[in-house]
Amino acid sequence: MSRKSAVVPDPTAIGNVASPPFARLPDPASLFSARSGRLHQLAEASNLAPYLNFLAELVQAQNDIQSDLPLPESPDAETIARAHVFEMPLLDRGKIGGDKVASTIFDRLFAAAATIDKPVAAAKALARVTAADRAERFAMVQTVFTNRLPADAIAEHVFVWSALQVHFARLASVLDLATLVPVADGLCPVCGGLPVSTMVVGWPGSHGARFCSCSLCGTLWHYVRVKCVLCGSTKGIGYQEIEGQGGIVKAETCDECHGWSKILYQNKDPAADPVADDMASLSLDLLMREGPYHRGGFSPLLAGF
Numbered sequence: 690m691s692r693k694s695a696v697v698p699d700p701t702a703i704g705n706v707a708s709p710p711f712a713r714l715p716d717p718a719s720l721f722s723a724r725s726g727r728l729h730q731l732a733e734a735s736n737l738a739p740y741l742n743f744l745a746e747l748v749q750a751q752n753d754i755q756s757d758l759p760l761p762e763s764p765d766a767e768t769i770a771r772a773h774v775f776e777m778p779l780l781d782r783g784k785i786g787g788d789k790v791a792s793t794i795f796d797r798l799f800a801a802a803a804t805i806d807k808p809v810a811a812a813k814a815l816a817r818v819t820a821a822d823r824a825e826r827f828a829m830v831q832t833v834f835t836n837r838l839p840a841d842a843i844a845e846h847v848f849v850w851s852a853l854q855v856h857f858a859r860l861a862s863v864l865d866l867a868t869l870v871p872v873a874d875g876l877c878p879v880c881g882g883l884p885v886s887t888m889v890v891g892w893p894g895s896h897g898a899r900f901c902s903c904s905l906c907g908t909l910w911h912y913v914r915v916k917c918v919l920c921g922s923t924k925g926i927g928y929q930e931i932e933g934q935g936g937i938v939k940a941e942t943c944d945e946c947h948g949w950s951k952i953l954y955q956n957k958d959p960a961a962d963p964v965a966d967d968m969a970s971l972s973l974d975l976l977m978r979e980g981p982y983h984r985g986g987f988s989p990l991l992a993g994f
């Protein structure tokens with residue numbers, strides 16, 4: 690394993706970007722099934738295969754439990770207007786406490802997860818999280834919202850996060866893109882989540898543009914390249930990668946805040962997925978831990994490694 694630093698930032702940064710949309714909302718009917726397929730595919734060439742295959746099944750369950758759930762309601766005009774005035778995300782996370790559909794999503798996902806072959810530690814965590822009462826579950830939800838997971842209960846919170854992803858992807862999917870406005874740099878304009886990773890896309894009309902991928906709702910929002918996702922600096926940006934892995938995943942480092950975030954090149958591999966490829970590139974995280982940069986964003990699957 691060797692480190693490779695680019696002296697000149699991101700040589701393809703100019704790209705042939707036309708006018709990328711401000712954001713792309715998630716489609717929960719395809720998001721999780723595609724991610725599950727990608728995890729199985731990545732498992733074929735990975736020494737993390739058993740874990741990636743387990744995750745693939747869990748993500749497939751995120752897809753399968755959605756059948757016959759009622760369509761979420763869009764925020765009303767007053768909520769949208771208030772979000773615009775205060776430059777806040779459109780979705781109010783505080784509403785989850787009384788949301789019956791969210792409660793159904795949790796119950797269904799935990800029940801589906803129980804049928805999946807999994808490591809012993811994951812089985813124990815699932816048993817604990819399934820047995821949690823309303824208040825305990827709500828406390829875990831609030832912890833996930835802080836973007837920091839307690840070291841002694843990471844697996845429990847990964848199950849909670851998985852249910853939240855389904856809930857928020859569904860809420861995000863019915864929004865009108867035209868009602869979105871930017872919020873703080875590096876925060877999801879839909880739900881206020883942190884990016885799990887960022888992605889250079891190959892979409893027609895947006896080829897070469899970079900999007901942040903929300904760790905919570907799955908919205909992709911446009912973010913210019915060669916700019917730190919964590920502090921907004923455009924100075925001191927560098928790139929590192931593990932040689933011989935095709936250049937699909939790199940670490941974008943920032944000398945201003947000493948942070949780094951992961952950037953995926955979906956334009957080189959259209960199947961690349963912000964969560965699946967993040968997990969499968971654990972070796973890059975392990976390499977970066979030897980250096981001076983701390984990883985930003987929120988990447989629950991990697992929290993336990």
Ligand SMILES: [Zn+2]
Nearest residue numbers: 877880903906
């Ligand atoms: Zn979001």
Ligand SMILES: [Zn+2]
Nearest residue numbers: 917920943946
């Ligand atoms: Zn920075």
